[in-house]
Amino acid sequence: MQIFDKGKIYNFMGIRWVMFAISATLFFGSIALLFTKGLNYGIDFAGGTLIQVKYHDKDAPIDLIRDKFSSNEILKNASITEFGSASEITIRYTTTSDSLGNNPGAFVADMLKGSGEFEIRRVDVVGPKIGSELREKGIMAVIVSLVLILIYIGVRFEWRFALAAIFSEIHDVVIVLGAISLLSIDVNLDTLAAILTVLGYSLNDTIIIFDRIRERVKESKFIELFGVINESVSLTLSRTLMTSVTTLLAVITLFFYGGDMIHGFSIIMIIGILIGTISSVFIAAPMLSWFRFSVEEYRALMVAKELRKKEKEKIRAMYEKGRL
Known part of the structure; x- marks a missing residue:
């Protein structure tokens, strides 16, 4: 077009x-x-854990969640942000699953009991190495x-x-x-x-x-x-x-x-x-x-290249006809 x-x-x-x-x-x-x-740097490059939580009956009570996490040495500094809507959040912290047991999703779910009806939708864990x-x-x-x-x-x-x-x-x-x-x-x-x-x-x-x-x-x-x-x-x-x-x-x-x-x-x-x-x-x-x-220099190079190509073709044609 x-x-x-x-x-x-x-x-x-x-x-x-x-x-x-x-x-x-x-x-x-x-x-x-x-x-x-x-x-x-996100979890992929810095290492750490990301947990995505979805609330079904109401908006995510972020202040309540922070209060619940305040008693835990690791989770008290976690980053809690909305994810797409007020009812869905992500919880990020820079340590790996060993710090909260083998199943950080279950640990967080236990911490959030009493905050409403929710589900753990995603748990991503990447070690620092x-x-x-x-x-x-x-x-x-x-x-x-x-x-x-x-x-x-x-x-x-x-x-x-x-x-x-x-x-x-x-x-x-x-x-x-x-x-x-x-x-x-x-x-x-x-x-x-x-x-x-x-x-x-x-x-x-x-x-x-x-x-x-x-x-x-x-x-x-x-x-x-x-x-x-x-x-x-x-x-x-x-x-x-x-x-x-x-x-x-x-x-x-x-x-x-x-x-x-x-x-x-x-x-x-x-x-x-x-x-x-x-x-x-x-x-x-x-x-x-x-x-x-330079446009002029480039044109001169192209002309010289074309002449060399024609000369090679000429010599090859003469060779094939037995004149060389």
Whole structure:
């Protein structure tokens, strides 16, 4: 579907410094948040116990529950929060099941007797050692993804495209982590899955624009890089907008109707799609100029490469005919 006039070229690079300023503010603001506020590691990465309780006859009596827990050395510092509705709560504490016996769900159920009709819907227990290992593997997964992206784009395009894409991906990850810190979203395996999904989405957007830039470098009437970028982004604008809008609609639907279990995932995806779309146009593409990418030099390289290819084909044809 072609939404915008295919023949019209929009001057995206004319506002690149404004977008750089906004991106730099978000980027360094996110770094400041990560150093000051940090990340709120969930049960998956920090270790501990999560118990989900559902009350059937009334709203969860949070104050009463805190009073009941106050006599227990471990549970008195537990985090008790509503989960989706006033009748459902989660109880989190940072120690494992051994501290409250082999069945923490039964222990908590016993503590809550007399608070109303309820059921224990979920009990998750993660030891601190396992949580630490999951956290390390999660960080390694992101690093390995970035390295593989660098190799893939370096092979498919050239080193300047690869570096621009990596800087863009790092930009996206840092801003997403800053949003996670600001909104106090628990960092767990779902969060990690959302971050890796954002990386893939942003990379796909960047590669499509890079592919069109490489194509237009050969055929465009423009000699300057920013003219080629404007032309390339304008040609992919309809596709970019349709992809972003349809993906956002799906994720926003998940946010409102998918339940509390995936709220964190949905929020990260919404922020990541917006940031990834913007960075593909205003971060990755303009960065090619920082690495001294020249349209004229690239065209000269392509001409030389084509001549070498024709020369090899000529020599091969002569060899096959017995002239060499």
